[in-house]
Amino acid sequence: xxxxxxxxxxxxxxxxxxxxxxxxxxxxxxxxxxxxxxxxxxxxxxxxxxxxxxxxxxxxxxxxxxxxxxxxxxxxxxxxxxxxxxxxxxxxxxxxxxxxxxxxxxxxxxxxxxxxxxxxxxxxxxxxxxxxxxxxxxxxxxxxxxxxxxxxxxxxxxxxxxxxxxxxxxxxxxxxxxxxxxxxxxxxxxxxxxxxxxxxxxxxxxxxxxxxxxxxxxxxxxxxxxxxxxxxxxxxxxxxxxxxxxxxxxx
Amino acid sequence: xxxxxxxxxxxxxxxxxxxxxxxxxxxxxxxxxxxxxxxxxxxxxxxxxxxxxxxxxxxxxxxxxxxxxxxxxxxxxxxxxxxxxxxxxxxxxxxxxxxxxxxxxxxxxxxxxxxxxxxxxxxxxxxxxxxxxxxxxxxxxxxxxxxxxxxxxxxxxxxxxxxxxxxxxxxxxxxxxxxxxxxxxxxxxxxxxxxxxxxxxxxxxxxxxxxxxxxxxxxxxxxxxxxxxxxxxxxxxxxxxxxxxxxxxxxxxxxxxxxxxxxxxxxxxxxxxxxxxxxxxxxxxxxxxxxxxxxxxxx
Numbered sequence: 001x002x003x004x005x006x007x008x009x010x011x012x013x014x015x016x017x018x019x020x021x022x023x024x025x026x027x028x029x030x031x032x033x034x035x036x037x038x039x040x041x042x043x044x045x046x047x048x049x050x051x052x053x054x055x056x057x058x059x060x061x062x063x064x065x066x067x068x069x070x071x072x073x074x075x076x077x078x079x080x081x082x083x084x085x086x087x088x089x090x091x092x093x094x095x096x097x098x099x100x101x102x103x104x105x106x107x108x109x110x111x112x113x114x115x116x117x118x119x120x121x122x123x124x125x126x127x128x129x130x131x132x133x134x135x136x137x138x139x140x141x142x143x144x145x146x147x148x149x150x151x152x153x154x155x156x157x158x159x160x161x162x163x164x165x166x167x168x169x170x171x172x173x174x175x176x177x178x179x180x181x182x183x184x185x186x187x188x189x190x191x192x193x194x195x196x197x198x199x200x201x202x203x204x205x206x207x208x209x210x211x212x213x214x215x216x217x218x219x220x221x222x223x224x225x226x227x228x229x230x231x232x233x234x235x236x237x238x239x240x241x242x243x244x245x246x247x248x249x250x251x
Numbered sequence: 252x253x254x255x256x257x258x259x260x261x262x263x264x265x266x267x268x269x270x271x272x273x274x275x276x277x278x279x280x281x282x283x284x285x286x287x288x289x290x291x292x293x294x295x296x297x298x299x300x301x302x303x304x305x306x307x308x309x310x311x312x313x314x315x316x317x318x319x320x321x322x323x324x325x326x327x328x329x330x331x332x333x334x335x336x337x338x339x340x341x342x343x344x345x346x347x348x349x350x351x352x353x354x355x356x357x358x359x360x361x362x363x364x365x366x367x368x369x370x371x372x373x374x375x376x377x378x379x380x381x382x383x384x385x386x387x388x389x390x391x392x393x394x395x396x397x398x399x400x401x402x403x404x405x406x407x408x409x410x411x412x413x414x415x416x417x418x419x420x421x422x423x424x425x426x427x428x429x430x431x432x433x434x435x436x437x438x439x440x441x442x443x444x445x446x447x448x449x450x451x452x453x454x455x456x457x458x459x460x461x462x463x464x465x466x467x468x469x470x471x472x473x474x475x476x477x478x479x480x481x482x483x484x485x486x487x488x489x490x491x492x493x494x495x496x497x498x499x500x501x502x503x504x505x506x507x508x509x510x511x512x513x514x515x516x517x518x519x520x521x522x523x524x525x526x527x528x529x530x531x532x533x534x535x536x537x538x539x540x541x542x543x544x545x546x547x548x549x550x
Contacts, residue, residue: 024366125364126349166421
């Protein structure tokens with residue numbers, strides 16, 4: 001059996017700064033694997049190990065994502081092989097374009113029985129690539145999977161929806177996106193990191209013309225609400241009383 | 252302009268139909284599965300009945316057929332997990348991407364959050380726009396509730412799904428008990444709490460104010476002192492309470508996007524230069540270990 005897991009590389013949101021014109025400054029932010037995709041990689045690694053399947057990781061993005069540290073990071077998490085499209089034509093793709101690029105990788109490196117995606121990426125959090133990828137490949141898709149098992153050649157998936165758990169069965173091959181609670185990402189040890197350096201990874205050219213349907217007209221931090229800014233030192237006389245009075249009035 | 256509206260729940264069917272009316276002269280409401288008791292006012296309702304035992308997602312091919320015959324200029328879809336699949340398959344069918352989780356829409360340019368609210372983006376789709384959007388975006392629009400029986404209902408012909416899921420079981424979710432979303436008052440704890448036992452001081456204040464207890468990222472991810480649902484900020488809870496009390500929280504943007512729409516923000520921090528004091532209404536500089544008991548006693 002062959003399993004593929006898709007991930008996205010994004011700037012670390014904890015280090016994004018806001019410029020004075022409210023545009024975003026990514027210069028201090030490292031390129032990292034989007035948080036929820038680590039959970040997807042873990043789910044895929046556990047399934048691969050249980051079913052003695054091979055596990056391939058797939059991603060597409062700008063030339064920036066072709067970093068050995070990043071590739072090692074992914075390959076140290078139970079992944080056997082990594083294929084990526086790292087091309088500036090793939091900068092800031094929308095779901096349609098991302099799915100087209102990933103579908104390219106799937107077709108080229110082919111024959112996957114199961115393709116796993118994360119719940120959503122840290123930047124867009126559109127939660128659409130799973131569905132678009134499945135549509136592009138003509139495969140069934142199950143989203144919001146909090147548990148999945150392979151039983152008699154089919155997948156049995158528990159979906160965590162807003163108010164209910166929905167259990168479904170689907171034939172393979174299929175695309176499944178998992179919620180963050182489906183598996184806690186491992187912390188790779190020194191041995192895994194060293195071994196990861198010897199695993200195969202390949203940067204491939206984008207075969208399809210990658211065109212996004214969405215155009216970003218503006219992207220800025222929201223304007224701050226004007227606040228009263230009445231800050232006092234607690235050691236001042238009556239400071240706590242003032243604070244409590246304001247609190248009582250506001251509640 | 253013609254707008255197609257999809258809703259899974261009654262409230263969204265009402266609100267989204269009303270919102271659609273503000274931007275379009277023709278509104279067609281599409282409902283999948285059992286009809287809710289009340290829906291919004293539309294020129295026509297198209298009902299897609301789910302054959303017994305079908306998963307909601309399996310209606311996607313029928314939805315695509317409805318889209319083709321109605322040929323709308325705009326599609327508004329309630330942002331639920333089921334409908335996001337329907338939306339994605341429709342977008343793939345049309346050759347576009349969905350503009351997701353829209354927070355503002357004036358009929359021309361939808362606004363979505365980027366990096367969990369760090370920025371807001373204005374997006375434009377080539378061709379037809381497909382938006383997922385919550386009912387609260389149209390909460391100021393006067394809405395009419397109607398019983399579906401009194402509307403013009405057209406039954407859509409079921410199209411057999413091409414990539415079907417088989418339904419095995421549906422069961423209710425057991426919630427963890429943390430529900431900050433509806434709380435009027437929220438107390439949020441941050442890295443200023445040196446020990447887990449100090450959280451009791453915050454809990455005491457919560458019980459005085461009938462408040463929910465939330466936290467910034469380090470307390471749930473890493474320290475594990477509070478459940479994930481209590482995390483406020485980027486990729487966590489986005490709250491708009493009446494009163495927000497940030498205790499031992501420095502005020503990094505990644506946290507503040509989760510609470511900066513609160514009516515009044517109170518802050519307690521021992522560092523007088525903490526960024527939170529530039530973003531609050533009332534601030535108290537001092538040690539939370541003495542201040543929290545003093546506040547609880549005074550309330």
